[in-house]
Amino acid sequence: MYINTNINDRNNPIFPIEPIGINKTVFQPKMQRPDGSKYHQFLWVTDGMGVFIANGQKKILSKGQGFFSRKGTPHTYYAAGDVFSTRWVTFFGGEQILDHYHIEDYMFFDVPDFLDKSTDRLSTLCSSSNDILGSAHMYTWICEFLNAHFSKNISLSEKVRTYLEQNYNSNKSLEQIAEIFGTDKYALCHKFSKQTGTTISQTLKNIRISNAKAFLKGTLVTVENVGKMCGYESPSYFINVFKEETGMTPKQYRERNNNDI
Numbered sequence: 001m002y003i004n005t006n007i008n009d010r011n012n013p014i015f016p017i018e019p020i021g022i023n024k025t026v027f028q029p030k031m032q033r034p035d036g037s038k039y040h041q042f043l044w045v046t047d048g049m050g051v052f053i054a055n056g057q058k059k060i061l062s063k064g065q066g067f068f069s070r071k072g073t074p075h076t077y078y079a080a081g082d083v084f085s086t087r088w089v090t091f092f093g094g095e096q097i098l099d100h101y102h103i104e105d106y107m108f109f110d111v112p113d114f115l116d117k118s119t120d121r122l123s124t125l126c127s128s129s130n131d132i133l134g135s136a137h138m139y140t141w142i143c144e145f146l147n148a149h150f151s152k153n154i155s156l157s158e159k160v161r162t163y164l165e166q167n168y169n170s171n172k173s174l175e176q177i178a179e180i181f182g183t184d185k186y187a188l189c190h191k192f193s194k195q196t197g198t199t200i201s202q203t204l205k206n207i208r209i210s211n212a213k214a215f216l217k218g219t220l221v222t223v224e225n226v227g228k229m230c231g232y233e234s235p236s237y238f239i240n241v242f243k244e245e246t247g248m249t250p251k252q253y254r255e256r257n258n259n260d261i
Contacts, residue, residue, distance in 0.1 A: 024087040030078035048083030054106040073105040114166030128219040157195035216254040
């Protein structure tokens, strides 16, 4: 379950709000908040269009666009037609992150390709984690999103790594990944290795094992499903790879870290 809304005595820097802090709706009803919300919120349109008004600024957003508001910021949003579906992440805390990126009372944004998958993962992790781990997962989600939103002039290897971090559960081939970046796999692999000193395959493996560790430590998801969530369809192959990288099986790793659950 998500973090409890009784937050007065909490020391965690950031956490999602229970029980609908990470959610979606098929048809978004009108929301009118003259005094703003008690919490910060990222909300984006998943279908149709909506009218958003904040501090007197009015804007129509369609699928793939979103709106962020800090707590206490007056705002209103409602359907601009017959279809208006949204998804949102509501949280408390995190002002230092927002200040770091110079985010004012509100902002509009384009939804990055990875956001829905990243939010699915956040929901899974937070629903089965304790308070401290839930706070860590929420912090990571916000940092990944804001970094993607504000990043400019990053290298090809950084773009590829970001893609791998956001799609590590996918089984796309090197050819398919290269196509995404407008090149062929040989040129992509050469540039990536030259810039990082390692291969795309090894980088993906490291990312998958790192996430597998987080799932094993922070959730009660079965070993088989942890493997699938990290891109390994074969449980036996996942166990072998995990043991090669860590020196222990996933079950042994979980047993040694079960105090974190």
